[in-house]
Amino acid sequence: MLVNRRGEGQGKATAAAGAGERSVGAASTDRQRSALAPGELAEAAIMADLAIGLQVLGWLLPFGAAVQAMATVPLVALAVRHRSRAVLVGTLAGATLAMLVAGITMVIQTAMAGALALAVATGIRRRWGLVRTTVVSTFTAGSTIAIATLVTIAVLPGLRKLSLAQVMVIWRGLYGMAGRVGAAGPMEPVNTWVVVALRDWWLSIPVATALAVGVVGALTWMVAVPTLARLEAATGGSWPALHSDRHRTGAIAPVPVKLVDAGFRYPGAARAALEGVNLAIEQAGLTAVVGGNGSGKSTLVRVLAGLQPTSGTVEREGRAGLGEPGGTAVVFQRPESQVIGVTVTEDLGWGLAPGALGGGDALLDLVGLGGLGDLETSTLSGGQLQRLAIAAALSRRPGLLLSDESTAMLDPAGRRDVMTVLARLATEHRVSVLHVSHLPEEAAVASTAVTMEEGRVTGVGYPPEVAVVGTGQLGDRSRAAVLGAGERLRRTAVPPLLELRSVGVVHAAGTPWSRRALADVDLSVDRGEGLVVLGRNGSGKSSLAWVLAGLRKPTEGMALLGGAPLHRQVGRVGLAFQQPRLQLFRDTVVSELSWGRSSDRATIVRSLERVGLEPATYLDRRVDALSGGEQRRVVLAGILARNPAVVVLDEPFAGLDSSATESVTAALAALRRSGTATVVISHEEATAADVGCRRITIDGGRVTRDEPLE
Amino acid sequence: MTTQAAGPHGGDHGRGRDRAGQRRQPEVHLLRLVPGDSFVHRLWAGTRVLVLMALALATSINASWASIAICAAVVGGAVVAARIPLGAFPKLPGWIVGVFAAGGVVALASGGAPYVRLPGAALGLAGLLDWLRLTALAITLLIGSFLVGWTTPLSELAPAVSRMLGPLRRIGVPVDEIALAVGLAVRCLGLLLDDLQMAAAARRLRRPRAPLGARAAVQEMYDLLVLAMVLSVRRAREIGDAMEARGGLPKVVSPGRAPGRADAAVLAALVLSAAAIIAV
Known part of the structure; x- marks a missing residue:
């Protein structure tokens, strides 16, 4: 079992400065005491969240005790993967949050979970078995918690009397009821024990507590061991963590920078992620790097941010100075993982000494967020989040700004805004900007464009010459197939397959947080029809997807499939979320595709072929080793294998390169030919035209346009 | 932040409730501010937390009907003063x-x-x-903690933790790391719940009816736990990178705004109420 050996094999060198680098067994006392690394702190906070989430869930579900027992497992993972300092910080942060979520009881539960997690994690790290772990954790965590409990009830008479009275009352009630049905005899000895236990609470309470902790510890061990193995298999390997050169001395001078024959190979990887790259970045100017999935773009960004290449050299006058004033700033792909603060202003000043943020309002103005400083970041759209991340990066006046696919998850409007900001920075503010993208058209605003394939630079030049390479347009063949299918299957004589009649959806109705998502939506979809739903972020299109899949019963109106309510037919309509990983439950492609149904191998192979994934190559791959585009196609294959009446896809093309886009488009066309209707939800007008014969536009929860596509 | 109890397993076991798969979906709102400008809203975040802790402590020393009544009066008064609408209360x-x-x-x-x-x-x-008596006390304290959530802007929590735990820095408690982790946990809880809700929905789509038997149910719960942990580790890495890109963790977390006169008045009233709870 490779749970705690991140340091072995693959993860070794990569993990040297990022998250999860600590092979805990080897951690010296010195490291135990040193401050937490950003990745450690983030994992502590998020695992604490997970522990609290499981406890809340436990309160809400009838068999919740089992879920609550699992609440310790995330903290065990934290304790196995990191130092006990991380567990302490995570537990205390979790306890603080618990107080606001569900009160003192959950604070105590969280604290106990933290103590138990440390004990169980010790057993797992030392590879003890179940019995030894249980016994030891009963004596360590169990006795600690028992003593704490004893002290608490000894000094708090109200709590003690009330709790003991409850036990007495419940027991006496049960005993009395048993007496009435003539079953008191066998319960007599138990009664004696209960009475003694309640009298000698100073002994019985701690002993019972320690034993209970032991039982939960055993359960935790049994769940945690296989969970950690699967977690390690899913998340181990090469994580291209950012490397700061903060510990080195010397002046900061990120640009001009010159890569000479630079390459990088992740430890244990079969081929280099980056090979023989020659590239120079001067002061100011916007450089665009364009390439498909896995072309080495992200590795290039990390090398520019300070990662030492494994071959070749990086020539700079000083150091990269990641995140330091005048140094290098990076903005990444996922908007919601970029923004750390709870409010816009807090995020902007995050990590800066108090008062060090000068001209915060000017920065917000620059990225078009002027006047929004007090908003909570959870209410921002993806484009706003990315622009906030850029503003936060700019607060350090960087010499080099690296944008690692920062536009990939945005709608066209958000993308345009971000590109405009990047271009202005390069021209008006003299910042060197390197923007990485899989969309060639984004190279148009750049002063230099670089194309990459398989870790190599294949072209450097002015955008117009380069942008032709690998354009993301559909091939003629699949376009013809799509349109043909649409024409042939648009029928009007039969009643519609799926129908929404004046559907309205209100989230959190009746609470202060009530929010209308849909109003008065009328919609019908025929067999084999291709419908495109266009809408911006927050327009209500996600709520529409949930209604179409039957996951949400409309607050008003009716949603019908074949004349019967949709929410009673969950599963008949397939739904592919934008983030495919949320839909993949098993470790490998083959086990994923056979999950939840008894499909034979032939069906699985066929559905993989239909989405353009070669079964021989993909069947036994781990889902976590796949790219986002491949994962999305595996999800689609899983949906196809179920033969749904309708397939709904939320942003199926976001982040896909052109060849992947083409296979998904072709798969959808084939689906429509076989009579299944497809609904593609997108904010991308251009791609959407290729996957349907009818388009509706949704805005503010209402259908604003319904038009045929030629 | 909203989650639905129909979550991962959410009553999917049917239990004969509705064979067609329909179920009640009680929504839970965690850590959501009820907008308002009452004096409860304007207090320092730490004051509200201290009040809650003091009430819990005092009723643990004396849990008579009279003390529970005083505690309930304090909590109820604050709920009314903060103008919390009935709709905010979760449905059990x-x-x-x-x-x-x-x-x-x-x-x-x-x-x-x-x-x-x-x-x-x-x-x-x-x-x-x-x-x-136990039920009344439990409900009173639960509403008290809901009230803290309803009236505390989330951005004030981490600074308040930094200020309250401040003195512990001297004995080597990593106060700033804890405050940072609180801020981060607040920021990520909503993201995590959204992810979990989606994963649960995806599971329902794939297998609308829950598998029969405890073994299959346990297997599913376990799959969901693994999925949640994989997502969490990835999220942590992304956020760790984002923090690294901003120059690493700050050494000190700003303690935010200081408690004012209203807070002093509330804390003085709290001492009296706590004394009354213990005495009656």
Whole structure:
């Protein structure tokens, strides 16, 4: 079992400065005491969240005790993967949050979970078995918690009397009821024990507590061991963590920078992620790097941010100075993982000494967020989040700004805004900007464009010459197939397959947080029809997807499939979320595709072929080793294998390169030919035209346009 | 932040409720601010937390009916002052109400003085009263903690933690790391719940009816746990990178705004209430 050996094999060198680098067994006392690394702190906070989430869930579900027992497992993972300092910080942060979520009881539960997690994690790290772990954790965590409990009830008479009275009352009630049905005899000895236990609470309470902790510890061990193995298999390997050169001395001078024959190979990887790259970045100017999935773009960004290449050299006058004033700033792909603060202003000043943020309002103005400083970041759209991340990066006046696919998850409007900001920075503010993208058209605003394939630079030049390479347009063949299918299957004589009649959806109705998502939506979809739903972020299109899949019963109106309510037919309509990983439950492609149904191998192979994934190559791959585009196609294959009446896809093309886009488009066309209707939800007008014969536009929860596509 | 109890397994076991797969989906709102500008809203975040802790402590020392009444009056008064609408209160799942009711029946069966005379028998109420006392106290404190959530802007929590724990820095407690982790946990809880809700929905789509048997149910719960942990580790890495890109963790977390006069007044009133709770 490779749970705690991140340091072995693959993860070794990569993990040297990022998250999860600590092979805990080897951690010296010195490291135990040193401050937490950003990745450690983030994992502590998020695992604490997970522990609290499981406890809340436990309160809400009838068999919740089992879920609550699992609440310790995330903290065990934290304790196995990191130092006990991380567990302490995570537990205390979790306890603080618990107080606001569900009160003192959950604070105590969280604290106990933290103590138990440390004990169980010790057993797992030392590879003890179940019995030894249980016994030891009963004596360590169990006795600690028992003593704490004893002290608490000894000094708090109200709590003690009330709790003991409850036990007495419940027991006496049960005993009395048993007496009435003539079953008191066998319960007599138990009664004696209960009475003694309640009298000698100073002994019985701690002993019972320690034993209970032991039982939960055993359960935790049994769940945690296989969970950690699967977690390690899913998340181990090469994580291209950012490397700061903060510990080195010397002046900061990120640009001009010159890569000479630079390459990088992740430890244990079969081929280099980056090979023989020659590239120079001067002061100011916007450089665009364009390439498909896995072309080495992200590795290039990390090398520019300070990662030492494994071959070749990086020539700079000083150091990269990641995140330091005048140094290098990076903005990444996922908007919601970029923004750390709870409010816009807090995020902007995050990590800066108090008062060090000068001209915060000017920065917000620059990225078009002027006047929004007090908003909570959870209410921002993806484009706003990315622009906030850029503003936060700019607060350090960087010499080099690296944008690692920062536009990939945005709608066209958000993308345009971000590109405009990047271009202005390069021209008006003299910042060197390197923007990485899989969309060639984004190279148009750049002063230099670089194309990459398989870790190599294949072209450097002015955008117009380069942008032709690998354009993301559909091939003629699949376009013809799509349109043909649409024409042939648009029928009007039969009643519609799926129908929404004046559907309205209100989230959190009746609470202060009530929010209308849909109003008065009328919609019908025929067999084999291709419908495109266009809408911006927050327009209500996600709520529409949930209604179409039957996951949400409309607050008003009716949603019908074949004349019967949709929410009673969950599963008949397939739904592919934008983030495919949320839909993949098993470790490998083959086990994923056979999950939840008894499909034979032939069906699985066929559905993989239909989405353009070669079964021989993909069947036994781990889902976590796949790219986002491949994962999305595996999800689609899983949906196809179920033969749904309708397939709904939320942003199926976001982040896909052109060849992947083409296979998904072709798969959808084939689906429509076989009579299944497809609904593609997108904010991308251009791609959407290729996957349907009818388009509706949704805005503010209402259908604003319904038009045929030629 | 909203989650639905129909979550990962969310009553998918049907239990004969509705074979077609329809189920009630009680929504839970965690850590959501009820907008307002009452004096409760304007207090320092730490004051509200201190009030809650002090009330819990005082009722743990003396949990008589009179002390619970005082505690309930303080909490109730604050709820009214903060103008919390009824809709904000979460709807309890049916089974919790059921457990409380069943407990009440058993407690009633245990009897004891005082007695009410019914035709034919005398009914001892002591057990039931004890049971009600615990229930009343639990509900009061629960509403108290909801109130802290309803009236605390999330961005004020981490600075308040930094200020409250500040003195512990001297004995080597990593106060700033804890405050940072609180801020981060607040930021990520909503993201995590959204992810979990989606994963649960995806599971329902794939297998609308839950598998029969405990073994399959456990397997599913376990799959979901693994998925949640994989997502969490990835999220942590992304956020770790984002923090690294901003120059690493800050050494000190700003303690935010200081408590004012209103806070002093509330804390003084709190000392009196706590003393009354203990004394009566």
